[in-house]
Amino acid sequence: MRWQRMRQSRNVEDRRGMRVSGPVRMGGLGLGGLALILLLGYVTGSDPLQLLSDVSRQMDTGGPPAAAPPGGAPTDEAGRFASAIFGDAEDTWTTIFDNAGRRYTPATLVLFDDAVQSACGFTSSAVGPFYCPADSKVYIDLAFFRELGTRFGAPGDFAQAYVIAHEVGHHIQNVTGVFEAVSRQRGQANANELSIRQELQADCFAGVWGHYAAVRDLLEPGDVEDGLAAAAAIGDDRIQRQGQGYVTPESWTHGSSAQRVEWLRRGLQSGDMNACDTFGGG
Numbered sequence: 576m577r578w579q580r581m582r583q584s585r586n587v588e589d590r591r592g593m594r595v596s597g598p599v600r601m602g603g604l605g606l607g608g609l610a611l612i613l614l615l616g617y618v619t620g621s622d623p624l625q626l627l628s629d630v631s632r633q634m635d636t637g638g639p640p641a642a643a644p645p646g647g648a649p650t651d652e653a654g655r656f657a658s659a660i661f662g663d664a665e666d667t668w669t670t671i672f673d674n675a676g677r678r679y680t681p682a683t684l685v686l687f688d689d690a691v692q693s694a695c696g697f698t699s700s701a702v703g704p705f706y707c708p709a710d711s712k713v714y715i716d717l718a719f720f721r722e723l724g725t726r727f728g729a730p731g732d733f734a735q736a737y738v739i740a741h742e743v744g745h746h747i748q749n750v751t752g753v754f755e756a757v758s759r760q761r762g763q764a765n766a767n768e769l770s771i772r773q774e775l776q777a778d779c780f781a782g783v784w785g786h787y788a789a790v791r792d793l794l795e796p797g798d799v800e801d802g803l804a805a806a807a808a809i810g811d812d813r814i815q816r817q818g819q820g821y822v823t824p825e826s827w828t829h830g831s832s833a834q835r836v837e838w839l840r841r842g843l844q845s846g847d848m849n850a851c852d853t854f855g856g857g
Contacts, residue, residue, distance in 0.1 A: 782842020
């Protein structure tokens with residue numbers, strides 16, 4: 576990716592190196608959600624819920640949860656990369672909303688190490704990147720990118736950019752009312768199915784951003800393939816097959832590899848957020 580050409584976002588809080596403590600919660604929406612913990616549980620034969628409990632005990636020091644004040648703009652390459660992708664996504668969605676006669680209110684990107692306090696609770700990095708609708712912030716421990724390349728076999732700049740763009744996609748759902756609509760439906764429909772459709776729409780929105788990045792000549796040969804490979808790598812079926820050796824579709828929350836690839840590709844090809852109706856469009 577030609578990410579050095581992108582504008583660095585001003586809406587970034589670099590909390591890396593700042594320690595917080597408190598009981599672990601999982602209130603946000605993320606690209607992989609609990610993928611890492613689930614995969615670890617399947618591979619080791621451990622109970623994922625027990626692993627979460629262990630993480631909670633290890634992270635909780637007995638003091639009240641307290642968020643550290645944000646640091647300055649990131650100066651390292653990984654931080655500047657994340658800031659550039661986030662800034663370009665801001666520009667893309669601002670233009671899309673302007674063309675639709677609407678105003679886009681950007682989210683904030685929070686970089687952290689190990690654990691973080693958000694309006695959705697105290698969260699370990701083990702749950703993966705996530706978006707908290709209560710404070711309109713995207714949270715990511717950049718160590719996840721190493722996991723994406725080594726454990727999930729999906730390296731590359733665009734694969735990493737897809738992770739960030741997916742979380743921004745959840746922010747789009749928040750500002751367009753999808754979160755509220757899904758909340759109203761819970762209890763009237765299968766919660767897992769709603770979660771899958773919500774995640775697939777965020778994949779599609781990530782593709783919409785990627786479409787315009789390509790139009791602006793910010794992508795290089797192989798980038799799109801890296802993104803599609805990342806979407807396939809974190810499909811629920813692939814994670815379950817790698818971990819436990821078989822697939823249980825009734826427990827999915829993010830969609831199959833094929834579904835995630837399909838909806839990311841739809842966004843990439845169309846560049847139209849209206850093509851991302853996962854709730855009514857199959």
